[in-house]
Amino acid sequence: xxxxxxxxxxxxxxxxxxxxxxxxxxxxxxxxxxxxxxxxxxxxxxxxxxxxxxxxxxxxxxxxxxxxxxxxxxxxxxxxxxxxxxxxxxxxxxxxxxxxxxxxxxxxxxxxxxxxxxxxxxxxxxxxxxxxxxxxxxxxxxxxxxxxxxxxxxxxxxxxxxxxxxxxxxxxxxxxxxxxxxxxxxxxxxxxxxxxxxxxxxxxxxxxxxxxxxxxxxxxxxxxxxxxxxxxxxxxxxxxxxxxxxxxxxxxxxxxxxxxxxxxxxxxxxxxxxxxxxxxxxxxxxxxxxxxxxxxxxxxxxxxxxxxxxxxxxxxxxxxxxxxxxxxxxxxxxxxxxxxxxxxxxxxxxxxxxxxxxxxxxxxxxxxxxxxxxxxxxxxxxxxxxxxxxxxxxxxxxxxxxxxxxxxxxxxxxxxxxxxxxxxxxxxxxxxxxxxxxxxxxxxxxxxxxxxxxxxxxxxxxxxxxxxxxxxxxxxxxxxxxxxxxxxxxxxxxxxxxxxxxxxxxxxxxxxxxxxxxxxxxxxxxxxxxxxxxxxxxxxxxxxxxxxxxxxxxxxxxxxxxxxxxxxxxxxxxxxxxxxxxxxxxxxxxxxxxxxxxxxxxxxxxxxxxxxxxxxxxxxxxxxxxxxxxxxxxx
RNA sequence: GCCGGCAUAGCUCAGAUGGUAGAGCAACUGACUUGUAAUCAGUAGGUCCGCAGUUCGACUCCGCGUGCCGGCACCA
Numbered sequence: 001x002x003x004x005x006x007x008x009x010x011x012x013x014x015x016x017x018x019x020x021x022x023x024x025x026x027x028x029x030x031x032x033x034x035x036x037x038x039x040x041x042x043x044x045x046x047x048x049x050x051x052x053x054x055x056x057x058x059x060x061x062x063x064x065x066x067x068x069x070x071x072x073x074x075x076x077x078x079x080x081x082x083x084x085x086x087x088x089x090x091x092x093x094x095x096x097x098x099x100x101x102x103x104x105x106x107x108x109x110x111x112x113x114x115x116x117x118x119x120x121x122x123x124x125x126x127x128x129x130x131x132x133x134x135x136x137x138x139x140x141x142x143x144x145x146x147x148x149x150x151x152x153x154x155x156x157x158x159x160x161x162x163x164x165x166x167x168x169x170x171x172x173x174x175x176x177x178x179x180x181x182x183x184x185x186x187x188x189x190x191x192x193x194x195x196x197x198x199x200x201x202x203x204x205x206x207x208x209x210x211x212x213x214x215x216x217x218x219x220x221x222x223x224x225x226x227x228x229x230x231x232x233x234x235x236x237x238x239x240x241x242x243x244x245x246x247x248x249x250x251x252x253x254x255x256x257x258x259x260x261x262x263x264x265x266x267x268x269x270x271x272x273x274x275x276x277x278x279x280x281x282x283x284x285x286x287x288x289x290x291x292x293x294x295x296x297x298x299x300x301x302x303x304x305x306x307x308x309x310x311x312x313x314x315x316x317x318x319x320x321x322x323x324x325x326x327x328x329x330x331x332x333x334x335x336x337x338x339x340x341x342x343x344x345x346x347x348x349x350x351x352x353x354x355x356x357x358x359x360x361x362x363x364x365x366x367x368x369x370x371x372x373x374x375x376x377x378x379x380x381x382x383x384x385x386x387x388x389x390x391x392x393x394x395x396x397x398x399x400x401x402x403x404x405x406x407x408x409x410x411x412x413x414x415x416x417x418x419x420x421x422x423x424x425x426x427x428x429x430x431x432x433x434x435x436x437x438x439x440x441x442x443x444x445x446x447x448x449x450x451x452x453x454x455x456x457x458x459x460x461x462x463x464x465x466x467x468x469x470x471x472x473x474x475x476x477x478x479x480x481x482x483x484x485x486x487x488x489x490x491x492x493x494x495x496x497x498x499x500x501x502x503x504x505x506x507x508x509x510x511x512x513x514x515x516x517x518x519x520x521x522x523x524x525x526x527x528x529x530x531x532x533x534x535x536x537x538x539x540x541x542x543x544x545x546x547x548x549x550x551x552x553x554x555x556x557x558x559x560x561x562x563x564x565x566x567x568x569x570x571x572x573x574x575x576x577x578x579x580x581x582x583x584x585x586x587x588x589x590x591x592x593x594x595x596x597x598x599x600x601x602x603x604x605x606x607x608x609x610x611x612x613x614x615x616x617x618x619x620x621x622x623x624x625x626x627x628x629x630x631x632x633x634x635x
Numbered sequence: 636g637c638c639g640g641c642a643u644a645g646c647u648c649a650g651a652u653g654g655u656a657g658a659g660c661a662a663c664u665g666a667c668u669u670g671u672a673a674u675c676a677g678u679a680g681g682u683c684c685g686c687a688g689u690u691c692g693a694c695u696c697c698g699c700g701u702g703c704c705g706g707c708a709c710c711a
Binding site for chain 2: 103111112113114198199200201202203204207208209210213214215216218244248249255256257258260306307308311312315330331333362364365366367368369370374459460461478483510544546547548549574575576577578579580581582583584585586592594596597598606608612614
């Protein structure tokens with residue numbers, strides 16, 4: 001006689017075991033119709049699940065986040081069924097839910113085309129119309145292996161073989177299609193109405209590049225049509241922010257074939273770059289960093305000693321001269337140790353913070369290049385903190401505060417924190433790794449930050465915290481980082497004299513806030529959709545005249561602003577004011593200063609911002625005051 | 636690097652089935668002296684990514700290369 005407690009706290013008693021679906025039907029036909037899955041005692045299950053004992057129950061519909069996930073998961077199965085109908089030779093592999101949708105990986109000689117996505121989509125709609133019930137069935141591991149082998153699905157069989165013996169597995173069957181799956185799923189294919197297949201891509205079996213390349217079809221699925229429409233609209237909006245498009249339109253930078261992955265910065269882009277760099281310089285000084293500069297090209301032996309050549313030798317650009325092999329530096333840390341090593345250091349010198357806007361080159365795989373986000377030539381806001389073991393905690397903590405301050409100033413508050421721990425290929429003892437990982441985890445916890453662990457993703461010399469931001473399409477890019485390194489200083493003979501009069505090896509913290517300037521520019525451009533805040537805008541103001549009569553007056557205002565250090569342009573062209581405004585708006589110039597006869601008579605300018613609002617009429621001194629205030633917000 | 640796609644004027648893009656290219660915007664010239672997102676007219680502009688090949692003939696078809704795009708893998 002199960003007593004079922006519903007989400008609203010009400011209780012219902014039933015005389016026999018009852019399915020979640022029947023409870024929904026008992027509550028109301030509308031709910032039964034909307035029901036996709038159920039949550040029994042907090043566990044997400046199929047609607048067909050039979051409830052035999054007292055339990056709490058909530059019915060999951062497309063209004064619940066979990067309901068949407070069930071839809072996406074079931075839509076992945078639906079797509080696999082359609083693919084198998086159209087391409088019987090194809091083998092299925094896995095089809096998980098991802099943010100905003102799902103994918104399914106197929107093994108197939110035949111390569112799917114974009115047009116075939118249409119056909120697959122049509123077939124999916126047919127299956128929806130057939131209203132096939134989706135049935136769960138429990139099966140033993142051995143029977144499952146046999147079943148899929150008989151179907152010729154060797155990938156599924158392989159997946160099951162990797163599941164520990166004795167575990168019960170579940171199958172889901174809809175019509176002729178059977179898939180191994182944990183579930184839960186919608187009760188019937190008729191529930192899957194709002195989806196769109198997005199694109200085809202290659203993906204390695206089990207994510208390993210030594211394995212076969214499968215074909216992945218990405219799709220999106222939603223609870224109702226409006227949500228799908230909104231999603232597709234958001235995608236379009238996002239594409240409009242793409243830094244590669246804006247960079248071209250605003251003439252900030254370009255790439256060309258002769259220098260793949262390396263940026264040609266145009267005046268506007270370089271202005272932005274310089275604004276960011278000068279801002280960082282001020283901030284670093286306030287935090288007791290000392291800026292240095294080290295060679296671009298350094299003998300390969302140094303990279304061998306540091307351990308980089310072993311792991312990354314092939315990814316370094318190298319040059320040869322008089323029989324010596326040099327590497328174009330891929331990073332700055334070994335060079336900073338060389339500076340540390342000059343002269344005897346005392347514990348009193350620690351922590352010693354060295355910073356460099358170090359230009360680095362890495363021969364990234366061609367397929368990895370992506371606009372400004374992933375390049376071969378870049379500059380880091382790099383820094384290395386040499387300290388004692390006891391200073392790690394406070395240095396990391398201070399660094400996180402520093403990073404937050406900087407991100408805040410640039411308008412970033414949505415930060416993803418991740419801790420990458422020891423990889424298989426590494427240097428240093430396990431004790432040292434234990435200590436380093438704990439130090440970083442504790443620093444994050446002390447700040448009350450929510451973080452995620454990435455096991456095995458650390459650098460070869462130490463664990464790291466990664467601070468990531470998202471691009472316009474939701475792709476996550478690492479910008480900031482702090483890494484604990486107990487190994488490299490020893491490899492490169494760094495020592496200091498401790499309180500005890502003996503030599504000790506310092507700990508080195510590798511750290512960056514922006515990461516690479518290039519990537520950060522990309523993120524900045526997308527974050528602001530090109531409408532950079534005043535203090536960063538390549539062109540802060542354009543002075544424009546209505547007719548020739550105001551030319552001298554306009555030029556004077558232009559000169560005053562320029563002499564005060566603002567980035568200004570003058571537009572005296574014989575064009576209509578609407579034409580000039582349109583052009584400078586598209587160029588994303590922060591303020592437009594219009595001068596006509598009215599302004600000339602009153603000794604003012606009319607200020608218009610990028611949103612198209614008239615800010616007001618300003619005299620010369622009022623204007624300077626206004627701009628100074630805008631500028632000083634961040635500097 | 637791997638799988639797939641793409642590469643035409645400064646930019647955005649048209650150009651079935653092979654017959655050596657076209658629009659809009661931008662540029663240039665001229666007229667217009669203009670009040671808050673496009674004034675009008677005219678002119679010029681192309682090794683159709685590169686290299687080979689098939690063909691009487693290739694922007695178009697085949698091959699190789701390069702770059703870019705979407706993923707995957709990689710990311711000190």
